[in-house]
Amino acid sequence: MSYQLPPWLSLIAPPAVAVALVAALLVAGKVPLSYNLRNLRIRWKTTVLTALAFTVVVALLMVMHAFATGIQRLSQGSGQPANVIVLSDGASDELYSNLPLSETSDLARQEGVLRDTAGRPLCSREVYVFINQPVPVREGQRPKHRFLAIRGVEEPSVSALVHGLELSSGTWFSEAGVRDLSSANRERASTASPYAHVEAVLGEGLAREFGRDRDKESLEVGDVFPLGPRQGVVVGIMRGADTTFGSEVWAKRQKIGEIFGKETFYTSLVLRTDGPARAQQLAQWLSRDFKKVAVSAMTETEYFAKMSEVNEQLLGAIYFVAGIMALGGVFGVMNTMFAAIRQRTTDIGVLRILGFARWQVLVSFLLEAMVIAALGGVLGCGLGYLVNGMNTNSVVGTSGGGMKRLSFQMIVDGNTLAAAVLFTLVMGFLGGLLPAMSAMRQKPLESLR
């Protein structure tokens, strides 16, 4: 079990460590920091210009990192360790899985699958559909499209138990899964469809996103929305904004299968066991020894970890871009420090004559560079922090080739701050090192001439 710092501590820790490091250098270096600070103040324009370059890099890094962290939290929060997800053999994503209805009836009766108080096996039978549908736009705007994830489930209350979800408002859809709106409601909904409306439960994140289409905070129970070729009516809103399910539409499996031509198979079955160890065992047995139909089973945490793999590639790309931009900042601070040292050769000579050692001169100028970087970095962190909690959405590909559409919040956490602080310190250090070494090598008498 990994230990996680409390959120307030994870935010304070990185800058605290940075301050401690700088303080240690200060104490070891012995050249008064006030000397460096005074020089920065005198040449304030140069200081500000160099620091602002760091601000931009650090702020952009934090924004991109907050985006990736938001996705990561969502995928980590979605998998239940005690759940086993069953796909058809060879499929690594539910989008490409097809488990024939008739061949999977035994799966729920396997040993290890828990039952609810009514004796029903905790088995969620699902059909996952990913569609691309038009988004309502204002007059004169170019038509737009949006991906939508729809999950058809047979028994919503059982599926909710399996996935650890609950409703924040409304109810689950009925057995029929459709509702015939009264003619008055139908007129208000401006629908010309002859079909009954499909009852749907929306994830919180998706309800907010749909709400924004209508300049509302969120869709509510009773609201009608387009659902592919049909119209859906909201019967409930599901809590779960911190999971991928918060970005989905849930409806009756039979109805979704009928509408999208997946009536003869499930895309996945999710089984709840009594713990992670049992889930692992069951997954292995099903993959290896279940004879009725060839399946690929894994724990749900394993399944969602695959989404994290793609996110790691995204993080890699973010660090690569930020690293390149940081190089620009490094050259910038190098320029500033070389110019400062050129103007202060006399100061350096005096410091040496006063008895400060070469390495102390090095530390002094290194600290000066790091202070410039820190000034810019602190401002950048402050700017970057503004995106914390901002709603956004994205389509994420999974390593199995599937796709998930996520509505999530950007998160600035300890890791994000640590990355920003580390970048700042490293940029300052690298930018100040060469100039500080050149200062260190100056001969006292020659610099006083």
Add this chain to the structure above:
Amino acid sequence: MKFFLLILKNLRRNKLRTALTALATMVLVFVVTMIWTVVYFLEAFTQEKSGNLKAIVTERWQMPSQMPLSYVGPLSHGAARKAGDKEPKDSMAWQFYIGTLDAVKKTRENMVVLVAMDVRKLPRKSQRDGKVIITKGMIDDLDPIDEALIEKLAQTTQGCLLGKKRLKALNKKVGERFKITGLEYTGIDLEFEIIGVLPEGRWDENGFMNERYLNNAIDAYKGFGGTKHPLDQRRLNMFWVEVGNKEDFSQVIEQINTSPTFSERPVKCETFASLIANFLDSYSGFIWFIQWVLVPGSMFSMVLLIANAISLNVRERTKEMAVLKVMGFQPWQLLVLVLGEALLLGTSSGLLAGGLIYFIANTLAGGITLPGSEPFPVPWMAVVWGASVGGATALLGSFLPAWTARTIKASEVFARVA
């Protein structure tokens, strides 16, 4: 000319500062060029090409698109159903077969994506009476393949043509056989013989196979209790139509989109550009961020770095500027001198950066790759972008320092010196 030489001399005076500023500019131009390359290609894909007479038919709602194979017949006639309806000049059906060489450990390297189609519709070249005859086919971004190779593929049911990079990733050679475990068509594992290699280009990571091989395998599949494969009625992934002229183009699209034949599994017919544009709508936030936040951020950093370097230059040369004024240089000439230094530095750094990224990215990496995407080759325009971004940011960044140089008062400078 003398003015230009003076600018060069000034830049050479502090080589270290010039080099550091140039390096900082190059690095940030690199970021901007990378992003503009990606955006350039995305915009190119989504722009309607004049003279384009090809449309693509996919499932209206779902991704991935999966339509019944029975749609091929009506679609090849453009869903024409009454007098006056137009028919396409040519058409092509695509089915995707995706599999892996290692069912236990699936990696990007051991995956294979094959397009199953009537291989005689591939673009081909042949020799007749000493002349090379090219039959364009329906696939615009694939260079013509030798006719003999296509015929061999058509006659070898289990044959396939693979792209060069995919062949290398699988560690296979022409003539070898390999077996794939089907990922989408679970339970349908196929063995292939590599007949040949595709011409280099867009199709380096994929391949082509005979549609009859895949369809026979799906037809022969028997599930539990003799049931057909779950994807039996969902085999057709894409259908292309090419129309003879522009006037008929919209009509054929309308015929297909409104045809009652496809009511069971609705389809949509649109241009490829429109398909890509609709797909990219969901990424609009990401594209907006990299285009309008990341790029301006990088350019702002460049402006700051150049402003810093040039203002350091001006501050160190106040005496020189004062002497130039005494010698008769006008204030505007000093302004131009400083701006000229910045412009030369910025433009040449940007030009060099653009050239380097064009050469290095295309030669070593085949282009710029985003996570999960094919590489985007860097266009030659990257050189122009680099020079213009470097020059523009240099001008912007150096304007204030140049104005300071312009307003230097010789008497004040010499008074301080005295």
